[in-house]
Amino acid sequence: MTGYVIRRVVWGIALLIIVCALTFLLFRIIPTGNPAVLRAGRDPQPQLIKEIERVLGLDKSLPTQFWDYIKGVFLHFNFGYSYYSQQSVLSLIRERLPATLSLTLGAAVVWMVAGLSIGIISALKRRTFWDRASMGTALVLISAPEFWLGLLALLLFSNDIGKLHLFPGAGSYVGLTADPLKWFTSLIMPWCVLAAGSAAVFARLMRGSMIETMDEDYIRTARAKGLPERRVIRQGVRSSINPIVTLLALEVGVLLGGAVLIEYVFNIPGVGLLAYHSIVQSDFEVIQGTVLLASMFIIIANIAADIGYAYLDPRVRYS
Amino acid sequence: MAEALLRVEDLRVEFPSEDGVVHAVDGITYQVQQGKTLGIVGESGSGKTVSSLTTLGLTRRQGARISGRIMFGGRDLVSLPEGELRSIRGNEIAMIFQDPLSSLHPLYKVGRQLIEALQAHKDISRSAARSRAVELLGLVGIPDPQRRVDEYPHEFSGGMRQRAMIAMALANDPKLLIADEPTTALDVTVQAQILALMERLQQELGMAIVIITHDLGVVAEVADDIAVMYAGRIVETASADAVFSSPEHPYTWGLLKSIPRLEASRSEMLVPIPGTPPSLIRPPSGCHFHPRCAYAQPDHARIDPALEPVPDDPSHFVACLLEPEERRRLWAELKAGRIPEQALADVSAEGSS
Amino acid sequence: MSDPELQIAPGPGERAGEEPLVEARDLVKHFPITRGVFLQRKVGAVKAVDGVSFAVRRGETLGIVGETGCGKSTTARLVMRLLESTSGQLTFDGQDITKVKGAPLKAIRRDVQMIFQDPYSSLNPRKTIGSIISEPFAIHGLLTEKDERRKAVQELMETVGLNPEHYNRYPHEFSGGQRQRIGVARALALKPKLLIADEPVSALDVSIQAQVLNLLRDLQRKFGLTLIFIAHDLSVVRHMCDRVAVMYLGRIVEIGSGDALYAFPRHPYTGALLSAVPVADPSRHGGKRRLLTGDVPSPANPPKACRFHTRCPKAQDLCSIEDPPLEDKGTGVLTACHFPLTREEVAEMGLATVTQSTPAG
């Protein structure tokens, strides 16, 4: 098992380098505009552009640029600097990470709790009104774009432009330490909107998995032993969750992608918003920093899911 | 005769389905005596499993329509409320199943599953339950139970898994053990071990056993009485000796004559039962067996034969419309190896149905 | 290793000196056990078949019995050349086929056909019976004329007791027994020299089994088929086979004529198997059961020398030191055992087979 984890981590790092190379190439090959030109201001002198290019290192060959970058990241933990604010990418991200973590972790909780419990209840109440209604809603949520859902939520429930003045609107985010209550209320809508799609996917998966398990022989055995129905269901849930865990990591990617949009819609000053602005501004090193961060999360989630799966299933654990 | 431990009377179980109502069990009556073994034989789909699951009330939640009576300890299990039935399940009546691997929860240790069974019916501490679990595993012949109790089912061999299932069934000293094809998934050598174990436990603990199987050899080994099921009905029931020495029903003959026997000479012909088991959605009219019966008369498709005692053995029941003398004569011929022409007439016609 | 097959005297109805259709010598098949996801390291091997020698004569049926996992199916797949053997030699129809490839292999695939256990999953549900049975013609480019092919298929259907008019029906419209007939018809299409049936009736209902067994026996008589018949049911094997091989953990422990072997098993494992078979006759429960204890050891790590010594009631020190050769112990049956069962011991077990058949040898 330890050997396996080590191999996975090594692979993860290799994957990060590959991701680095790909984004590096992508944003330099597709014509998004020369950052030096963008920085030089209105009507720049060619001289000035050359000078900026030299300072930013853009005049060196692509491989050299890439090598410098990788060296910085892995040896000095230096992710470069924003072309615009001159701030280091690391400090930019560090500044904005709490907001993003608040958003994504909270959404993950909503996603898991809502998704799994709705799935379980639907499976147990198969073919009832509740089952049909919740699975129908789930189908709508899966296909609805988050962006649109977010706007709809604001128009319906925000206390500024909404029909019902229930929750704080866009731009109302404050840090957890500054005002815990406001932090919580301002995030309710973003959490739900961000979690909706994943929760819907998981509700459907869990329902399917649970229906399958409840037909298993060992569930029949549990009943034949005279266990109370509550305990029987618990046995069913225990094995239904297993196959879902492997899909967890996949959804983490979806969640992070969604976070960019949600931060934009709700104007939350997180890493997603940073990524959005840096893409608009061709701020290469910031883009790379955020992409790298997101990839790291996804890779860690994958490793965690695999280990979790092995932990949950003794048949895998021992082989 | 003493009061029977379990008395099933005219039990019917039907499942409404999209294609129509499945008459899985179509009015069966049988008894199980205290400390004795009843073998229920029949091919797959004849309603063996459904009838035993119904005894434990486990078909209720599958949407079954159940009628008739299942008398156990003065109570009718068909009408007993779920809560009371639950306190009988795994306690006074225990059940084991065909596939021991899929019947054990794959993610829980064997010990935990045993402890659960104990705690479902007894107020017993975890540590006491655990030492009882070890004791039970030892009782069913699992070597090194101290260690095995902490293993998962996939670490057990097929035979040991079935032993663990039996240990679980015995947890609360049941009066009745229902074993649904307990050895069908096992090799002969392991089957012999499990059957010997069940016999030993019956002698030590005095419980009654209902053993369900399609293997006549298995019932011959362990059963005191036998009930032969066909298409949701019992067509013959008697003591094991009587069923093997003087079977009365053509279906029982078919079963006896269609399996190769170790002791038979190689040149002995197998007499297959032509055709295939019927659909239980639209079972044949009259005697359910008539479309496959070599001795059917035209009116057997109209008249429902009742399960009635044979003339000189009041404990031997058969549901067949043939005259008793005629049946005796036909069996005597079959037994002597002379296969009546009717029995072979239809064999090759099977493909053209 | 001695060559066991040379010691078999020709049985009744066999011409002396005729070469066997199939001959396996010291066949070995090890499946590697690997660890690691990216760089696979071999950490051991499942010794599925580990030195098996036998011969099948033309027109005879050889049965292979043994508990699950003892290597019956692997042996069959080796003979079919569906698996590459690790070592050993395989002769078919006088030709060494151990390593053949390409066209000669295709010819062998034509001459050796197989009937599978599961009549449900071995037939393509989207094809008609006609096209399933004519598949072998298509594969080998035979009977390209449509009418000819249809006629041949319908003849085959008749042979196996299917209604030829059902040519255009789909597998799901047939019962288990009928599907198994379809499998038999497909296997017979190319008039194979050897038919291998791997548990052909295990998945069928008791009342249906006899239909398929009778069919196979009829075909055997009618066409003089050579058959390798694999089953775990000893009664079925006895009924179907002229000669029987008993396998344990990848080895043949006993092989010989069915009559002799069942009447007087010499190998303690054969004895244990036979005594474990439940007898459908409550009045015959006299004998003392020889119940084996414990489980079959893992084929990845089989016991040394005689593989049965860990569970054998007769085992002595020699059994764990020296591998017993497969040789005649005086009954015409080849037995791999240092301390074969005696008549008294077999009598004590009260085997159902002993009293009625006349012991051979």
Ligand SMILES: Nc1ncnc2c1ncn2[C@@H]1O[C@H](COP(=O)(O)OP(=O)(O)OP(=O)(O)O)[C@@H](O)[C@H]1O
């Ligand atoms: N492709 C494979 N890879 C690894 N191991 C295999 C493979 N095929 C078979 N084995 C192993 O080889 C051994 C013999 O298998 P085989 O299928 O020949 O047994 P068998 O006698 O046919 O058993 P059964 O009665 O269950 O069909 C078993 O331990 C099996 O797990």
Ligand SMILES: Nc1ncnc2c1ncn2[C@@H]1O[C@H](COP(=O)(O)OP(=O)(O)O)[C@@H](O)[C@H]1O
């Ligand atoms: N839950 C169910 N719904 C509908 N039909 C069922 C159900 N359970 C069993 N049956 C049907 O009842 C019949 C008897 O089944 P079963 O008792 O399992 O047979 P056996 O145990 O004798 O093989 C079969 O035709 C089966 O398809």
Ligand code: SF4
């Ligand atoms: S009643 Fe008729 S059809 Fe039914 S078993 Fe008896 S002889 Fe056969």
Ligand SMILES: [Mg+2]
């Ligand atoms: Mg059943």
Ligand SMILES: [Mg+2]
């Ligand atoms: Mg096999």
